[in-house]
Amino acid sequence: MDSATNLKLKPVARRRAYEEVVDQIRGEILAGRLKSGDRLPGERQLSDILGVSRASVREALRVLENAHIVRARTGTGADSGSIIVGEVGHSMGDVLLMHTALDHLSLDEVVGVRTALEGYGVEQAAARRTEEDLEVLEDLVRRMAEPSLSPVDFLELDSSFHLVLAKASANRLNAYLMESIREIIEAMLGDIFTGSADWSTMQAEMVAEHEEVYQAIAAQDGAKASILVQAHINKSHERIQ
Amino acid sequence: MDSATNLKLKPVARRRAYEEVVDQIRGEILAGRLKSGDRLPGERQLSDILGVSRASVREALRVLENAHIVRARTGTGADSGSIIVGEVGHSMGDVLLMHTALDHLSLDEVVGVRTALEGYGVEQAAARRTEEDLEVLEDLVRRMAEPSLSPVDFLELDSSFHLVLAKASANRLNAYLMESIREIIEAMLGDIFTGSADWSTMQAEMVAEHEEVYQAIAAQDGAKASILVQAHINKSHERIQ
Numbered sequence: 006m007d008s009a010t011n012l013k014l015k016p017v018a019r020r021r022a023y024e025e026v027v028d029q030i031r032g033e034i035l036a037g038r039l040k041s042g043d044r045l046p047g048e049r050q051l052s053d054i055l056g057v058s059r060a061s062v063r064e065a066l067r068v069l070e071n072a073h074i075v076r077a078r079t080g081t082g083a084d085s086g087s088i089i090v091g092e093v094g095h096s097m098g099d100v101l102l103m104h105t106a107l108d109h110l111s112l113d114e115v116v117g118v119r120t121a122l123e124g125y126g127v128e129q130a131a132a133r134r135t136e137e138d139l140e141v142l143e144d145l146v147r148r149m150a151e152p153s154l155s156p157v158d159f160l161e162l163d164s165s166f167h168l169v170l171a172k173a174s175a176n177r178l179n180a181y182l183m184e185s186i187r188e189i190i191e192a193m194l195g196d197i198f199t200g201s202a203d204w205s206t207m208q209a210e211m212v213a214e215h216e217e218v219y220q221a222i223a224a225q226d227g228a229k230a231s232i233l234v235q236a237h238i239n240k241s242h243e244r245i246q
Numbered sequence: 247m248d249s250a251t252n253l254k255l256k257p258v259a260r261r262r263a264y265e266e267v268v269d270q271i272r273g274e275i276l277a278g279r280l281k282s283g284d285r286l287p288g289e290r291q292l293s294d295i296l297g298v299s300r301a302s303v304r305e306a307l308r309v310l311e312n313a314h315i316v317r318a319r320t321g322t323g324a325d326s327g328s329i330i331v332g333e334v335g336h337s338m339g340d341v342l343l344m345h346t347a348l349d350h351l352s353l354d355e356v357v358g359v360r361t362a363l364e365g366y367g368v369e370q371a372a373a374r375r376t377e378e379d380l381e382v383l384e385d386l387v388r389r390m391a392e393p394s395l396s397p398v399d400f401l402e403l404d405s406s407f408h409l410v411l412a413k414a415s416a417n418r419l420n421a422y423l424m425e426s427i428r429e430i431i432e433a434m435l436g437d438i439f440t441g442s443a444d445w446s447t448m449q450a451e452m453v454a455e456h457e458e459v460y461q462a463i464a465a466q467d468g469a470k471a472s473i474l475v476q477a478h479i480n481k482s483h484e485r486i487q
Contacts, residue, residue, distance in 0.1 A: 021318075023308055031340065035347045060301055067264055067305040068312045072341040074348075077262075093350045097338070099272065100313040101419070106276045107315075109334045114417045117366065121420070125362030176355045178342070179362070182423070 022057040026065035029055065034074070034089070041091040045075065050086075093181045098188035105189060112193055116242050119186045122179055123167070123238060124231040127218065130173035131227035138173045142166060142219050150212045156204060159211070164191070166215055170222075170234075207244060214240065263298040267306035270296065275315070275330070282332040286316065291327075334422045339429035346430060353434055357483050360427045363420055364408070364479060365472040368459065371414035372468035379414045383407060383460050391453045397445060400452070405432070407456055411463075411475075448485060455481065 033039040045051065048066070052059045066087055069075040075087040104110045130138075145166045149159060167187060171180040214237040221230035274280040286292065289307070293300045307328055310316040316328040345351045371379075386407045390400060408428060412421040455478040462471035 027312075031344055034344045037347065041348050041350070060304070063301070064305050064308040068308050071268075071309045071312065072344070074341065074344050089348065091348075091350070093342075093345050100315065101334075103272055103275045103313070103315050104334050106278065107282050107330065107332075109282070109332070110419050114419045117370070117417050118363070118419045118423065121362050121366030122359070124366075125358065129358070176358050178351050178355045178359045182359065 021064075022061035023064035023068065026051070026055055026057060026062055027068055030065065030069060030075075039089055041089050043089045044078075044086045045089070047086045093177055097181070098185035098192075101185060102189050102192055105193060112190070112242075115186060115189055115193070116238065119183070119190065120235045120238050122183050122186065123170070124235045126174035126176070126179050126183055127170055127222065127230040127234045128227035129176055129179070130170050131222045131225050131230045133175045134173045134222055134225075138169060139219075139223055141169050142222065145169070146212065146215050146219055149208075149215060152205070154208065159208060160191075163211070163215070170218075173222075211237075211241070262305075263302035264305035264309065267292070267296055267298060267303055268309055271306065271310060271316075280330055282330050284330045285319075285327045286330070288327045334418055338422070339426040339433075342426060343430050343433055346434060353431070353483075356427060356430055356434070357479065360424070360431065361476045361479050363424050363427065364411070365476045367415035367417070367420050367424055368411055368463060368471040368475045369468035370417055370420070371411050372463045372466050372471045374416045375414045375463055375466075379410060380460075380464055382410050383463070386410070387453065387456050387460055390449075390456060393446070395449065400449060401432075404452070404456070411459075414463075452478075452482070 030039070030045070039045075045066075046054065048059050048062050051062045055062065066075060066077065070077055070087070073090055073093065076090050077087050101110065101115070105112070105115065134142075145162050148154075149162045149166075154162075164187065168184065171183045174180060174183075214233070218230055218233045218237060221227075221233055271280070271286070280286075286307075287295065289300050289303050292303045296303065307316060307318065311318055311328070314331055314334065317331050318328050342351065342356070346353070346356065386403050389395075390403045390407075395403075405428065409425070412424045415421060415424075455474070459471055459474045459478060462468075462474055
């Protein structure tokens with residue numbers, strides 16, 4: 006062979022030890038060898054098995070904790086070692102909020118996705134809602150209509166209303182994304198409504214909108230509920246701008 | 247005062263040092279004092295300023311790297327210090343994939359959310375697509391129809407088609423979520439189609455479905471495109487089960 010000009014060498018990707026650890030734990034999860042509730046070996050033991058420093062093990066565990074894949078256990082005795090968690094966690098809101106602050110995402114984009122997810126969610130909820138869901142929703146709408154209600158208290162009932170719909174949609178991914186996105190929108194909007202001159206008019210409109218969504222869900226009319234909730238979100242968004 | 251029975255004491259939440267570091271950096275981002283492209287102080291300097299160990303600083307940086315908020319810089323000279331990244335990253339697919347493997351999410355739930363997001367995405371894309379988008383889409387459909395095309399090569403064109411739609415939706419959050427969810431679905435499905443007896447029939451059907459979506463987008467008929475793409479996703483999902 007003459008020279009090495011045909012070699013397809015490229016720069017070695019600098020992979021950190023913690024990334025390897027994350028990948029190996031992910032691999033065990035995907036292969037089904039780690040299940041919800043399982044306990045991982047302790048830091049020291051992981052460090053020995055994997056041949057990396059305890060610091061690298063700890064960095065990997067922090068990343069997995071933050072993604073709500075593992076929950077840390079404190080202490081060093083028999084009870085130490087992280088536990089694989091049992092449900093999708095709520096870390097995404099925080100991350101997306103940072104991305105909006107960095108202008109990687111606009112409020113319009115977030116609201117657009119919210120309409121899509123919530124439209125789908127209520128369509129599912131209309132088919133699956135229980136009598137108990139309906140009672141809770143009805144009660145929330147009734148309390149929203151209280152004449153003396155402050156904007157802050159209204160928003161709390163409003164949040165609960167949408168949360169009940171999210172749960173009733175019986176799609177955990179949709180509920181998780183809807184909740185994360187509501188958190189971002191609320192954080193971006195801050196003290197909306199507060200000090201608004203025509204609060205009582207606005208309140209009456211919003212009560213009517215929630216009432217309509219409730220009625221469509223009670224009637225199991227998913228298509229109508231979906232259209233109404235999307236119109237409601239877009240209108241709320243216009244009101245506060 | 248007599249006794250302490252009225253005190254509302256509750257267990258102190260064990261907060262780790264790295265969480266405080268993440269919170270402080272998040273706070274700076276939300277306050278607008280850290281922007282895309284900004285460089286954070288180096289590990290040693292952060293450790294001094296924040297009064298925590300370098301290990302805790304490093305754990306916090308790993309968490310923020312994994313959320314694609316910062317990008318690590320190697321070395322210790324003037325170029326060290328992590329950089330605030332410039333766009334939403336693609337870490338969510340990995341996390342959601344682990345949650346599906348742990349049965350925190352089912353394939354049906356993931357597919358349901360995909361129909362919602364992709365329905366919304368193509369509706370937006372129909373209004374915003376450029377002539378160049380249309381050319382790329384048309385070319386992809388043409389290549390999908392090649393009689394000798396293998397299932398693997400078909401899926402690659404299929405992915406590209408949906409990726410172009412995601413970009414054309416001009417909603418970065420929607421595009422990000424759509425891509426993450428496609429990754430999960432592809433990973434969960436594995437070698438679908440491969441070895442299917444009636445591959446050529448299946449191929450013809452799927453080409454026709456993509457062609458219809460393309461036509462609706464070319465005609466700027468968002469409502470029709472949305473319905474067609476949702477039917478296409480549901481049908482694809484049925485085919486492979």
